[in-house]
Amino acid sequence: MGRADVVSTARAGVAAAPQRRAEEEFRLHPLVWACWFAAALSVVFLTSNPLYAALVGLAALCQYAAHRPDDRRLDYVLVIGALFAVATIPLNLISGSSGATQLVELPTLTVPHWLGGVRFGGPVTAESLAYAASQAVRLSAVFVVVWAFNVSVDHFRLLKYAPAGLAQLGVILSVGILLVPSAIDSLALMQEARVTRGHRGARLTALPALAIPLLRESLERSVQRAESLDARGFGRLALVRRPYESLIAVGALVVAAGGAFAYYYAPMPGVAALVALAGMAMLLIIVLGQQRRSGAVRLRTDRVGRADVMVVAACVASLAIIAALRVTGAGSLVFLPFPRASVPGFDALAALACVLLVAPLGPELLRRPA
Amino acid sequence: MSAAVRAEHLGFAYGGGSRAVFEDLTFQIDEGELFALIGPSGGGKSTLLRCMNGLVPHFHGGSFSGSIQVAGIDTRTRQPRDLAHVAGLVMQEPEAQVVARTVEDEIVFGMENLGASRTLIRKRLEEVLDALNIAALRVRELRSLSGGELQRVAIAAVLTMQPRVLLLDEPTAQLDPQAAEDVLNAAVNLCSDAGLTVVIAEHRLERLAQYAGRVMLVPGDGSVRIGAARDILRNRNEAPPVMRIGRRLAWSPVPLSVGEARRFAGARQSPAAPAPARGAAGERMIETRALEAFLGQHHALRGVSVALHAGEVVAVMGRNGAGKTTLLRALAGLLRPRSGEVIRHPGLRGGYTDLAFVAQDPSSLLYRESVRDEIADVLKGTHRGGDVDAVLAEWRLGPLAATHPVDLSVGQRQRTAIAAMLAGDPRVTLLDEPTRGMDHDTRELLVRNLRARRDRGAALALATHDVELAASVADRVVLLAEGEVVADGPAAEVLSDSITFSTQANKLFGGRVLTVEDAIAAARTGRTANGQPVTASTAIGGAP
Numbered sequence: 039m040g041r042a043d044v045v046s047t048a049r050a051g052v053a054a055a056p057q058r059r060a061e062e063e064f065r066l067h068p069l070v071w072a073c074w075f076a077a078a079l080s081v082v083f084l085t086s087n088p089l090y091a092a093l094v095g096l097a098a099l100c101q102y103a104a105h106r107p108d109d110r111r112l113d114y115v116l117v118i119g120a121l122f123a124v125a126t127i128p129l130n131l132i133s134g135s136s137g138a139t140q141l142v143e144l145p146t147l148t149v150p151h152w153l154g155g156v157r158f159g160g161p162v163t164a165e166s167l168a169y170a171a172s173q174a175v176r177l178s179a180v181f182v183v184v185w186a187f188n189v190s191v192d193h194f195r196l197l198k199y200a201p202a203g204l205a206q207l208g209v210i211l212s213v214g215i216l217l218v219p220s221a222i223d224s225l226a227l228m229q230e231a232r233v234t235r236g237h238r239g240a241r242l243t244a245l246p247a248l249a250i251p252l253l254r255e256s257l258e259r260s261v262q263r264a265e266s267l268d269a270r271g272f273g274r275l276a277l278v279r280r281p282y283e284s285l286i287a288v289g290a291l292v293v294a295a296g297g298a299f300a301y302y303y304a305p306m307p308g309v310a311a312l313v314a315l316a317g318m319a320m321l322l323i324i325v326l327g328q329q330r331r332s333g334a335v336r337l338r339t340d341r342v343g344r345a346d347v348m349v350v351a352a353c354v355a356s357l358a359i360i361a362a363l364r365v366t367g368a369g370s371l372v373f374l375p376f377p378r379a380s381v382p383g384f385d386a387l388a389a390l391a392c393v394l395l396v397a398p399l400g401p402e403l404l405r406r407p408a
Numbered sequence: 409m410s411a412a413v414r415a416e417h418l419g420f421a422y423g424g425g426s427r428a429v430f431e432d433l434t435f436q437i438d439e440g441e442l443f444a445l446i447g448p449s450g451g452g453k454s455t456l457l458r459c460m461n462g463l464v465p466h467f468h469g470g471s472f473s474g475s476i477q478v479a480g481i482d483t484r485t486r487q488p489r490d491l492a493h494v495a496g497l498v499m500q501e502p503e504a505q506v507v508a509r510t511v512e513d514e515i516v517f518g519m520e521n522l523g524a525s526r527t528l529i530r531k532r533l534e535e536v537l538d539a540l541n542i543a544a545l546r547v548r549e550l551r552s553l554s555g556g557e558l559q560r561v562a563i564a565a566v567l568t569m570q571p572r573v574l575l576l577d578e579p580t581a582q583l584d585p586q587a588a589e590d591v592l593n594a595a596v597n598l599c600s601d602a603g604l605t606v607v608i609a610e611h612r613l614e615r616l617a618q619y620a621g622r623v624m625l626v627p628g629d630g631s632v633r634i635g636a637a638r639d640i641l642r643n644r645n646e647a648p649p650v651m652r653i654g655r656r657l658a659w660s661p662v663p664l665s666v667g668e669a670r671r672f673a674g675a676r677q678s679p680a681a682p683a684p685a686r687g688a689a690g691e692r693m694i695e696t697r698a699l700e701a702f703l704g705q706h707h708a709l710r711g712v713s714v715a716l717h718a719g720e721v722v723a724v725m726g727r728n729g730a731g732k733t734t735l736l737r738a739l740a741g742l743l744r745p746r747s748g749e750v751i752r753h754p755g756l757r758g759g760y761t762d763l764a765f766v767a768q769d770p771s772s773l774l775y776r777e778s779v780r781d782e783i784a785d786v787l788k789g790t791h792r793g794g795d796v797d798a799v800l801a802e803w804r805l806g807p808l809a810a811t812h813p814v815d816l817s818v819g820q821r822q823r824t825a826i827a828a829m830l831a832g833d834p835r836v837t838l839l840d841e842p843t844r845g846m847d848h849d850t851r852e853l854l855v856r857n858l859r860a861r862r863d864r865g866a867a868l869a870l871a872t873h874d875v876e877l878a879a880s881v882a883d884r885v886v887l888l889a890e891g892e893v894v895a896d897g898p899a900a901e902v903l904s905d906s907i908t909f910s911t912q913a914n915k916l917f918g919g920r921v922l923t924v925e926d927a928i929a930a931a932r933t934g935r936t937a938n939g940q941p942v943t944a945s946t947a948i949g950g951a952p
Contacts, residue, residue: 224772231774234740234765236790270489271493272489336520337533
């Protein structure tokens with residue numbers, strides 16, 4: 039029993055067919071997870087209010103707790119993320135403060151003019167502290183959202199939705215996403231090998247010695263996985279490529295990018311927007327055309343159930359509310375503790391929008407009846 | 409007959425100025441042929457298979473010369489993914505090639521990409537699940553499978569694609585005898601019924617030899633030899649036991665299978681009588697009492713009580729997923745049992761000073777910069793004391809001492825891992841599937857080494873599917889099924905009353921005959937005046 043058992047994250051046991059049907063009924067469509075991911079990240083980016091970011095983070099944490107496999111090691115990633123976020127606070131503070139309420143005065147270090155002339159240290163203000171802390175909360179929320187998405191979605195099924203024309207991109211992305219979980223697996227095996235070689239001591243002190251082999255091992259595994267995807271025909275085009283297809287695709291990309299650029303900087307934004315949309319439409323046509331010609335079929339299409347529709351509706355509603363509040367300037371979405379520190383505002387509607395992001399838990403609760 | 413694979417002046421060397429893997433190779437494999445690649449680890453068998461599906465040179469850099477055509481397509485002109493419908497490769501390490509989350513998704517993935525109809529996919533899925541006897545696994549998550557189960561799923565995933573040329577890299581390396589038989593039967597059927605060409609690189613030839621039409625010997629010096637299985641294997645050490653018996657007893661033609669040998673061997677002995685009690689083994693070094701263990705939800709060990717004594721080799725055998733690895737890991741103290749206990753002899757020092765455990769996947773065991781460093785690291789960590797050079801010499805690793813583990817073949821990594829973990833003569837040694845991917849000479853080396861350690865008073869346990877290995881080295885065999893001990897007794901007894909877990913020599917002669925040497929002795933002493941072998945039972949006169 040190999041690597042798979044050594045990491046011992048088995049939770050399937052010997053599942054019977056009826057059990058599978060029940061599982062699938064409540065399993066969310068992979069694209070629904072992608073939708074949740076996009077909505078949750080957008081909400082965090084649209085608000086600088088740490089209270090709302092914390093709410094989104096909590097919603098994602100619930101998600102994570104519900105979908106996490108029986109593998110405690112996955113929690114470490116969250117702990118590392120939180121530590122990283124906290125570590126940004128002092129970094130923010132020493133790189134310069136402003137605001138009215140001075141707390142302490144740090145010794146100043148000014149980088150020579152020819153290196154940019156940046157000043158480190160100096161006065162630390164309550165305002166800067168509040169701002170740095172709020173940013174740390176947002177960063178942690180992003181971490182939790184990314185990680186919750188990572189453990190919840192079936193990467194492989196999601197990968198199958200990548201259009202054939204973009205399959206290579208899909209492979210690169212999925213190999214990238216899987217790098218962290220596979221590194222965790224490799225680390226566990228290496229730690230075990232280290233222990234059986236008689237090396238005692240705290241796990242953390244071993245990390246530096248294992249870092250390079252770990253990176254090498256996980257990269258090698260990822261390359262082998264890409265090799266395997268390739269050898270089994272993933273992303274092949276059943277028909278020959280049409281002549282000039284790549285050229286037209288690049289042209290469409292240039293048109294789309296040019297239009298988007300002109301939208302912000304040219305005098306006629308309406309025309310520019312149309313040009314950008316035309317470019318994007320052209321790209322879409324090429325990608326969909328390739329998708330048709332790939333000839334790939336799916337034995338089991340992921341069904342779209344009621345739960346999927348409800349979750350998508352909740353995500354769309356959440357994002358729509360936050361976007362609307364952002365445009366109207368209501369809902370205390372913006373938290374700027376300058377010039378004088380303040381308590382972030384709180385609005386029931388905005389908070390509701392954030393809480394809506396726990397929607398994927400609904401089917402999860404139905405799946406595990408008490 | 410047209411050629412399925414045609415190589416012309418093929419040459420390849422990996423980048424970085426390394427030695428050529430092969431040079432100026434010209435050969436042809438016919439359609440519908442079952443073609444075997446044999447030779448020592450690191451000889452280039454895997455590289456040759458990768459040439460046939462285009463991963464070399466498209467994925468692996470190096471200098472490639474000449475050409476190789478698969479089903480008429482020059483591999484230089486297509487990407488591997490566009491060759492997937494003509495050449496399907498099952499790689500050596502199943503852990504590295506699975507991509508999906510569940511068994512069914514994994515198996516149908518290739519066919520989906522090839523654009524087969526849904527009906528065909530469904531049909532082939534069911535067929536392959538039955539052929540490889542893995543229907544019970546269909547809804548399992550891949551992470552929960554044992555190594556052998558995973559290997560069968562990986563093979564199934566490529567079998568369903570029914571490519572014109574099927575490339576299997578040591579497909580039975582970690583399968584139990586029955587599963588290995590299933591896999592080979594499936595390959596043979598595809599060959600004869602569907603006209604597929606199958607190319608298999610393999611060290612375990614007991615079953616393969618009789619099916620292989622032709623054999624290519626890849627000795628690793630850049631050259632190759634091709635010929636009929638009988639001709640190539642006749643004088644080779646890696647020939648299956650039945651051929652070696654035939655060679656020694658001058659049977660002609662040399663038999664390739666037990667069936668062929670039957671007419672030379674005469675009647676089988678009756679089943680073995682209970683073995684005489686073995687001379688008292690040494691002290692109990694380590695034992696388990698009523699061990700219960702779970703892997704996730706899976707009940708892996710159910711009330712297992714076994715003991716290891718000083719001066720004995722115990723082989724732990726059983727189907728894939730029977731709990732062999734779990735038992736060894738529990739003995740090694742790497743797994744916390746749900747209940748029951750593991751008791752060490754009070755004389756054993758704690759930690760891993762007196763106890764060595766070699767896990768199944770050698771790649772995960774090696775993390776230093778060179779083979780020498782790996783060995784030195786273990787000697788330092790375990791405080792066992794010992795000399796790196798002596799260990800290198802003991803395992804014939806001298807020429808590889810400065811090599812980075814990444815640049816070793818799978819078989820060489822296995823040897824390095826064993827050499828390193830066993831450095832310094834631990835008193836208790838646990839080996840998980842030690843002969844996986846190991847060539848014949850290394851295997852002999854391992855057998856001699858394990859015997860020597862036993863004679864020095866070490867207690868050794870190995871989990872293995874390799875019946876021939878167990879027969880040649882084990883004193884006692886513990887047979888596990890579904891996490892329970894179903895047999896625990898002298899090797900001669902457990903391995904001789906079994907259909908699945910018995911050696912070729914035993915299948916041929918019955919009784920207590922286990923190894924080639926036993927068989928020779930049985931046949932020689934029983935020879936009648938006119939040179940005809942009598943029944944083996946009269947020969948050794950043991951059984952009633």
